Amino acid sequence: MKGKPLVSIVSAGLSKFGKLEGFYAREIFAEAAKEAFDRCPNLNPKRDIQALFVGHMGESYEHQGHTGATMADWAGLLYVSATRTEAACASSGAALRAGIYAVLSGLCDVVMVGGVEKMTHRTTPEVTEYLAMASDYPFEQWHGITFPGLFALMATAHMHKYGTTEQHLAMVSVKNHYHGSLNPKAHMQKEITLETALSSRVIAWPLKLFDCSLITDGASCLILTKPENAKKYTDMPVHIIGSGQASDTIGMYERESFTSLAAAKLAARKAYEMANLKPEDVNVAEVHDCFTIAEIIAYEDLGLCKPGEGGHLIEKDETKLGRRIPVNTSGGLKSKGHPVGATGTAQAYEMYLQLTGQAEKRQVKNAEVGLTHNVGGSGATATVHIYRRG
Amino acid sequence: MKGKPLVSIVSAGLSKFGKLEGFYAREIFAEAAKEAFDRCPNLNPKRDIQALFVGHMGESYEHQGHTGATMADWAGLLYVSATRTEAACASSGAALRAGIYAVLSGLCDVVMVGGVEKMTHRTTPEVTEYLAMASDYPFEQWHGITFPGLFALMATAHMHKYGTTEQHLAMVSVKNHYHGSLNPKAHMQKEITLETALSSRVIAWPLKLFDCSLITDGASCLILTKPENAKKYTDMPVHIIGSGQASDTIGMYERESFTSLAAAKLAARKAYEMANLKPEDVNVAEVHDCFTIAEIIAYEDLGLCKPGEGGHLIEKDETKLGRRIPVNTSGGLKSKGHPVGATGTAQAYEMYLQLTGQAEKRQVKNAEVGLTHNVGGSGATATVHIYRRG
16 A cells, blocks of 8 residues: 555644643643544544544553543543553554554544653652663663663764764754744743753763753644545545554663664654655654654664764754754654653644644645654664655 | 454463563563464464564563563564553453454554563562552542452442342352363462352452452463464464453443443443354353452343343353353463453463363363453453454
8 A cells, every 4th residue: 555545634632741730641631632622623522433542651650550541531532442552652653553553444433542641740760760661671770771871872872983973962952942942832942052952961971951852741642534534524634654663672782783773764664665755755754852862863764864974964954944854843852842652643743733734833834744753762662654745 | 344253363372370480571471472383383473473462551560661562572573563552451452452453454464462461579569559550540549449449349339239149259269260270371270169268358348368369470462363364374263253342431430330341341242243143152251350249240241141140140150161151261360360461362362272172171162152351440441352263
């Protein structure tokens, strides 16, 4: 089914991202669901939606698992088939993939996919510990390394092999903060200077505070249906034309490379093949910038530049709004924020806005084709999806 | 697609259930996967399997999330698309449902579904706390009620409404321990008397120690493919001909009934409709006996008897091996054990054995049609699947 729409997004919702004090995850998810329902008056959610997949990474934050059923109820979808998917920070990328299967299966005409995380009520050491569960317990966590440390290993390897610099990393942060300043739902809506990023305190060298994404509360969702049914619900569908998901070793110590993510490359290859497109056909992308080095590696893994040239791409400003291939127009995980379970479908939400011309100040002109790249942990899971304007 | 095979099970594996000291969940899952691969020499796992869905309830047990990728690697399926599903104790029932979608989608020819949990290295209070995450935090957990308490509420309501007795509950335990004594992989392989069950210590009245399922380590898996491809892999496929999944409120306090699970009834109705069968067509069933009262309610929700007559059904011994409708021939959660994430596909494994004539001492003669009923939490998730001998 090369290049043909797999499924169509007929609506999407995103809660405000930020420190949402006094709310449970279920209330934040309901906010995202309400936006999706309000955008789509032809949809009768309770009648039409037959399954829900919700990405949610950590039950420890609220001492609450069983997230599928909980979110279904609070979104007004009581009794629907509801399942939580977890693949660390790619939990809702995996939810999207599961929802695509469900629609293509013929068993469901309309499904909702989404994600949610409530994190900011926990202390930073608690959050760091919960996030660490996405890395290998016996050979990583147990020895005390946490995610900034794991991504610092990638950064130093990339610097050593390709000459990438601390300035390159900081430039990613500056760009994404600029984009975030244009997104009223972003957690941090302020521009920063290169100097601010470079002089921020070291977390795990060469990664500094401004190289790290945010601890954020938020939720996101999409409504998917068969392409032939999309017009029942909207005049502006966005078609998903490529989908890839792949895995790798949970521990970085078994990887062949520290400067590239095998799962991301494989997922991208599958998605491009299915879409029958090449990297140069992509007009706008959201990539998984959990740390600035991850965005530079993403450029290379997705073929937006050659291996080793990610630093040059950001140096030439080519991934900024208005340039060759705008990346993370939402602000990315760095500035919009990274409520881990919500991130995958929040990236898809940005594609929905961009490809329907609703991205306002951060609109990419004439965007036809978009791509999202969602990574779990240090790369043990990756999902890549490709979108086309309907 | 009424009555037609949705997908076919071409192989299945189950680890030993019990206290598996010194092993990580990933090693236990590998044991189950190895059995499935060994049973199916025509399958080249690394080449043929395109997706893995793994039910896993609690990342707290081993401080390890990101279970999909981890299990994929340890099962020898590195780089495969791998996702953890979580729906409390129905986590692998949900994995099975997700795998059915994946095969029907046309994107995957062969998928593996399964589940795993490693629990016994934790203290009972720890396990009780982790399990409680499947109930509602603000209005249940916070007030101190745990799962024995929640199911005790169902038991007292059932006793009050229908005259069900403590003896009825104990009879479920005696039957399932008898069945478990015939299953070499069961956690507890010993028969018990009614007196033993009735005189065991009260956990949450009327539920006593022998009314409660076990804290167990274990893993289970199935290999699914399209029915038209099944013969490539085995001469003895088992077809899945009905699948239903539904949700309910996470908290019991919002339910309309305490004597029936709405999600289970709805999932059963969907599965029966899809299979074009009636309850009386079922020859063997595995139901979710997390507590003895849950098995009695399951009889009623599945239509194996009328509402309120579950106590009579067990009193007349009709669900015992050799009688009208044998239930939980594996020993059930009560005697085989309940490694929560593994339970749903472990039930399906028992159906695979029964419908291919490999259940040895506990074989149900001439079994043609089987059913599994997997419940999450106090009933916020339920999955029901119906199987037919290939």
